[in-house]
Amino acid sequence: MPASRMEYRYLLLDVADKVATVTINRPDKGNALAPDVLEEAASMFSALGRREDVHAIVFTGGEKYFSAGFDLNEIRKLEKASNEAYTALFHRAYRAVLFCPQPVICAVGGPAIAGGFDLTMMCDIRYASTRAKFGQREIVLALTPIMDPLWRIVGLGRAKEVALTGRIYNAQEAERMGYVSQVFPEGELLASVEKIARAMAASDRTALVETKRLSNQLLNHDLDGAMRVQEWLFRSFIGSEENHQRIDALQAQLAAARRK
Known part of the structure; x- marks a missing residue:
C-alpha cells in the first residue's frame, strides 16, 4: 500500500511487522531540509497516520546522518516580506510528525542540527548512535528556535541553554540531559531501534x-x-x-x- 499518491524522491519507506521505517535520503547534502524534503515529510506522515497496518514508525536518516538542518542555499533566497509559505511548510512538516497518531521513534545516526534537530524534537522517543550530534543552531543564524516541545522533554532551564547558546552536543550529553533515551554503538543503531519498534508495534x-x-x-x-x-x-x-x-x-x- 503506498504512503500517498505523491512520488517520493527524498524519503524512503519500508513497512514490515507493523513498523513503518521512514528514511531521509539526501546523502549528498547531509539530508538537508530543502522544501521538497519537507513537503514529502508532511505528506508521508499524514498518510502513515491513516494506515491501520502501521502501529509504530521509525524516523531516521540512516547510520551516517540524521539531517544537517536547513538547506542554507534555500534559506538565503528568502526575503522577510515573502517568507510565509516557507515558514508554514516547515511547521506543516513538524506538525505532521508531532501529531502523527502512532508513536514515532527517532533513530539518529549522525548530525541532527537546526531544522534537523527540530524534527527529532517532534518524535516521541529518540535513540542515537555514538556518532550522533545535536544542536539547535537557529540563534547563530539570527533566527528564533522552537522551545516547545523542547522544554517538555528536557526542562525549561536546559531548553534555554540549548536554544540560547546554539552549541553542539554529543550523543552522551544528549542522553544525560534526557533528550536521548539510549546510545548505541556506531553501526548498530538501526537494527537496535527496529527491534524496539517491532516489540512496541506488537501492542494493540x-x-x-x-x-x-x-x-x-x-x-x-x-x-x-x-x-x-x-x-x-x-x-x-x-x-x-x-x-x-x-x-x-x-x-x-x-x-x-x-x-x-
Missing part, C-alpha cells in the same frame, strides 16, 4: 494511539483532572475483547514457562 494499535494522545494532553490538566482522564481512558480498555485475548495469551506463556 488503539492502545498505543490513545497512550500517545494522553501523554500530549496531560500537561493541560491539573493533577486531579489528569487522574480523571486516565481513569476514564483505562476504563475504556479494560475488559475489552482485545484485553481478554492478551491476558489469555500472557497466562498461557507463563504457564508454559513454569512447566519447563
Whole structure:
C-alpha cells in the first residue's frame, strides 16, 4: 500500500511487522531540509497516520546522518516580506510528525542540527548512535528556535541553554540531559531501534494511539483532572475483547514457562 499518491524522491519507506521505517535520503547534502524534503515529510506522515497496518514508525536518516538542518542555499533566497509559505511548510512538516497518531521513534545516526534537530524534537522517543550530534543552531543564524516541545522533554532551564547558546552536543550529553533515551554503538543503531519498534508495534494499535494522545494532553490538566482522564481512558480498555485475548495469551506463556 503506498504512503500517498505523491512520488517520493527524498524519503524512503519500508513497512514490515507493523513498523513503518521512514528514511531521509539526501546523502549528498547531509539530508538537508530543502522544501521538497519537507513537503514529502508532511505528506508521508499524514498518510502513515491513516494506515491501520502501521502501529509504530521509525524516523531516521540512516547510520551516517540524521539531517544537517536547513538547506542554507534555500534559506538565503528568502526575503522577510515573502517568507510565509516557507515558514508554514516547515511547521506543516513538524506538525505532521508531532501529531502523527502512532508513536514515532527517532533513530539518529549522525548530525541532527537546526531544522534537523527540530524534527527529532517532534518524535516521541529518540535513540542515537555514538556518532550522533545535536544542536539547535537557529540563534547563530539570527533566527528564533522552537522551545516547545523542547522544554517538555528536557526542562525549561536546559531548553534555554540549548536554544540560547546554539552549541553542539554529543550523543552522551544528549542522553544525560534526557533528550536521548539510549546510545548505541556506531553501526548498530538501526537494527537496535527496529527491534524496539517491532516489540512496541506488537501492542494493540488503539492502545498505543490513545497512550500517545494522553501523554500530549496531560500537561493541560491539573493533577486531579489528569487522574480523571486516565481513569476514564483505562476504563475504556479494560475488559475489552482485545484485553481478554492478551491476558489469555500472557497466562498461557507463563504457564508454559513454569512447566519447563
